[in-house]
Amino acid sequence: MKRVLAIPYLLWMVVFVILPISFMIYYSFNDMSGNLTLQNYAEFLSSNYLKMTLNSFWYAFLITVITLLISYPLALVISRLKHKTFWLLIIIIPTWINILLKTYAFIGILGINGVVNTIFETIGLTQIQLLFSDFAFITVAVYIFIPFMVLPIFNSINGINKNLISASYDLGASKWETLTRVIFPLSLEGVKSGIQITFIPALSLFMLSRLVAGNKVVTLGTAIEQQFLINENWGMGSTVGVFLILFMVFVMLATRTKKESV
Amino acid sequence: MNTLSKSFLTLMIIFLYFPILYLAFYSFNAGGTMSNFDGFTLDYYKSVIENKALMTVLMNTIAVALISSGISTVIGLFGALFLYFIRQRYVKNTLLTLNNVLIVSPDVIIGASLLILFSLFGITLGSVSVILAHVAFSVPIVVLMILPSLYQQNNNLVLAAQDLGASAWDVLTKVLIPNIKPGIFAGFLMALTYSLDDFAVTFFVTGNGFSTLSVEIYAMARRGITLEINAISTVIFVVVLIIAIIYYFVSDKNIKRGKTT
Incomplete structure (x- = not known):
């Protein structure tokens, strides 16, 4: 009885998890006319693609670090407020607005006649093209990821036993020592999950590079989209995809939380 | 709470x-740009409502979300029950890992690999492929939302029902499912949210002729600034805000009620 009902789920697992990934791996060994080849891998390991991968990693790293530097204090501040859930909700609400709408807003804000340049002008600075630059790419990505980073960090800070913090003060630790030697180590699990949900998507954001970075930032995601939908070279696209999956597995293993590894 | 943190x-x-407020503000701009405010107008809201193509896209988006979340909730519910009843720890962990693959995969990978799948299976890109893709990434989310409520429910009730002679079907429909209703509902809502919010996966498998709101906004935004987008986003923001306020007061009430009883 129960076995029969599980059939759609197992079918889902085979058709939508195992098959697509296997097909992608298979395609990565195909050239454009369908012959088996290692050429895609040779091309990926050539200088152009390696440079692009390093670039993509660099941007994902910057985005993750900046997001973390903003989100950690933010989560800390919220965890000390009286109406925590209310303020957390305030931070979460923007995630329910479609990511494309938020990106689109930045086209207006950072544009040459946008509000940022208007402010620059009134304080006597010259107008600069902020849009279509790596600055725009990083700003929008950080903006998008902040709530996703705040949530797990808040949860782990909120779960810390308050007695430990009181004990730390009683034993003469300063505020800074308590933060760095008690609170931070105890909230590391939240930081790890925050890094997971920021770093991997940051490697693959292709619509941001198209809309606000003016194609100046080429991420692994942009390369996949380009190969699949514009060049129609599915083999090369799949090869980049296979590498993205490998990087993803690596990041997951590196930031594995305690709960999962038990 | 010092001034610095405040x-x-x-x-x-x-x-x-x-x-978000910037978009909303300029949605009323008669000047047609997102820089100089030249006077108040509701023209863009009017043109959104009168834009039949855009309304179709909106209906598509809602239909795709409801259909795919419905299907995923059913598949996910039985998937969660299946995982819950597995005894062997190794099998369970392997299946759970497979379950989570699509949750951690970047959207581009899901989109590209499903594009390959659909083309090999001869499924034409359009409404069907988009719904299938949304089912694909929603099922694991539903499973993860339902599993905790299965572990939290009192298993003695299941054992009692079995002792009292209930059939497997009765145990399922009269004991288990009613017990985990909040989890099922949360899973459905989560699937709905992911479906409404998705851009990248849909973008890969949508083909020509069928479009959802995010894909349409992407196409419009690539052409430049259209204040119709501002009008749509303002409407969405207001709806989201209302839902959030209702959610806050409902859950707040529940918490308070829980405390007093």
Whole structure:
């Protein structure tokens, strides 16, 4: 009885998890006319693609670090407020607005006649093209990821036993020592999950590079989209995809939380 | 709570809401740009409502979300029950890992690999492929939302029902499912949210002729600034805000009620 009902789920697992990934791996060994080849891998390991991968990693790293530097204090501040859930909700609400709408807003804000340049002008600075630059790419990505980073960090800070913090003060630790030697180590699990949900998507954001970075930032995601939908070279696209999956597995293993590894 | 942390919080809230309010403000701009406000108008709201193509896209988006979340909730519910009843720890962990693959995969990978799958299976790109893709990434989310409520429910009730002679079907429909209703509902809502919010996966498998709101907004935004997008986003923001307020008061009430009883 129960076995029969599980059939759609197992079918889902085979058709939508195992098959697509296997097909992608298979395609990565195909050239454009369908012959088996290692050429895609040779091309990926050539200088152009390696440079692009390093670039993509660099941007994902910057985005993750900046997001973390903003989100950690933010989560800390919220965890000390009286109406925590209310303020957390305030931070979460923007995630329910479609990511494309938020990106689109930045086209207006950072544009040459946008509000940022208007402010620059009134304080006597010259107008600069902020849009279509790596600055725009990083700003929008950080903006998008902040709530996703705040949530797990808040949860782990909120779960810390308050007695430990009181004990730390009683034993003469300063505020800074308590933060760095008690609170931070105890909230590391939240930081790890925050890094997971920021770093991997940051490697693959292709619509941001198209809309606000003016194609100046080429991420692994942009390369996949380009190969699949514009060049129609599915083999090369799949090869980049296979590498993205490998990087993803690596990041997951590196930031594995305690709960999962038990 | 010192002034420094208070001003930091205020600053961050301004940063998070500024873009959304910025869009809303210029949706009333008669000047047609997102830079100089030349007077108040409701023209863009009118043109959104009168834009039949856009309304079709909106209906498509809602239909795709409801259909795919419905299907995923059913598949996910039985998937969660299946995982719950597995005894062998190794099998369970392997299946759970497979379950989570699509949750951690970047959207581009899901989109590209499903594009390959659909083309090999001869499924034409359009409404069907989009719904299938949304089912694909929603099922694991539903499973993860339902599993905790299965572990929290009192298993003695299941054993009691079995002792009292209930059939497997009765145990399922009269004991288990009613017990985990909140989890099922949360799973459905989560699937709905992911479906409504998805851009990248849909973008890969949508083909020509069928479009959802995010794909349409992407196409419009690539052409440049159209204040119709501002009008749509303002409407969406207001709806989201209302839902959030209702959610806050409902859950707040529940918490308070839980405390007193």
